[in-house]
Amino acid sequence: MPLIVITGIPSSGKSRRTLELKEFFEKVHRKKVEIIHEMDAIVKAGYTxxxxxxxxxxxxxxxxDLKSEVQRRLNPNDLLILDGSNYIKGYRYEIYCMSKLYKTPQCTIHCDLPIEHAWMLNEEQPETQQYSREIFDALVTRYEIPDSRNRWDSPLFAVMPExxxxxxxxxxxxxxxxAPKPNMSTQCAPLSSTNYLYELDKITQEVVSAMLTAKTMGIETNxxxxxxxxxxxxxxxxxxLTRLRRQFLTxxxxxxxxQSQIAPLFVQYLNKSL
Structure with missing residues (x-):
């Protein structure tokens, strides 16, 4: 299903926009809409x-878990909305790669709101649902604003409260x-070699081992x-590196x-994700 990624700082109106989109697509275009709420997953896991x-x-x-749920639900017809902070650009890139892998269009909705306005809305929530000032400020600091020049954030729709x-x-x-055309990082031609899985495992492990060895020598870049x-x-x-290697293997x-493209693709994936 086509995918909408909702993103914004805390209390910027993400869930409200999600519901508006759901109503529009269901009533006007008769589309089935499914929503994956980050907050639902947080509560289900037993966290505040x-x-x-x-x-x-x-x-x-x-x-x-959210990424796995997106992967499971993607299909060409219905609409899927990922409602959450989605504040890390590397994570949005991973979602984008998944969309391309399954040939489904995607767009990004950025709920753009001044920080103090968002804090004021946060304080209007019931006390049990409020962000503490420390966590609120930390999330604002971490937030990586989407940029329409990045293909994984595009097409980008920024929306203010009014x-x-x-x-x-x-x-x-x-x-x-x-539908988006798959590229080398998301879909590739079939391999004729019968030992593909062995080479895939060996080559990616060699790259990771080289990085960890360099780190022990104090080399952090290039x-x-x-x-x-x-x-x-x-x-x-x-x-x-273990997590990224596992995702790349999947x-x-x-x-x-x-086989000659395994290492270049893995390094490309690491450079985009780290």
Missing amino acids: KNTFYADSRKEKGIRS DELKFQEIYNSLYNVK IKIPGYGLTVNCSGTGPQ YSKMQQTE
């Missing part, structure tokens, strides 16, 4: 918003366009990968590529 955003490990776990959503333009961006003539822009932690097993 303040305890959740204070722990990066909890955030990573929920983000992974604005009406450009409903028909959003519809056209999802249903009156051709890490050269011996034997491949490739460079990773910056290092990551062991758990980060994508690559579904859409095989030539």
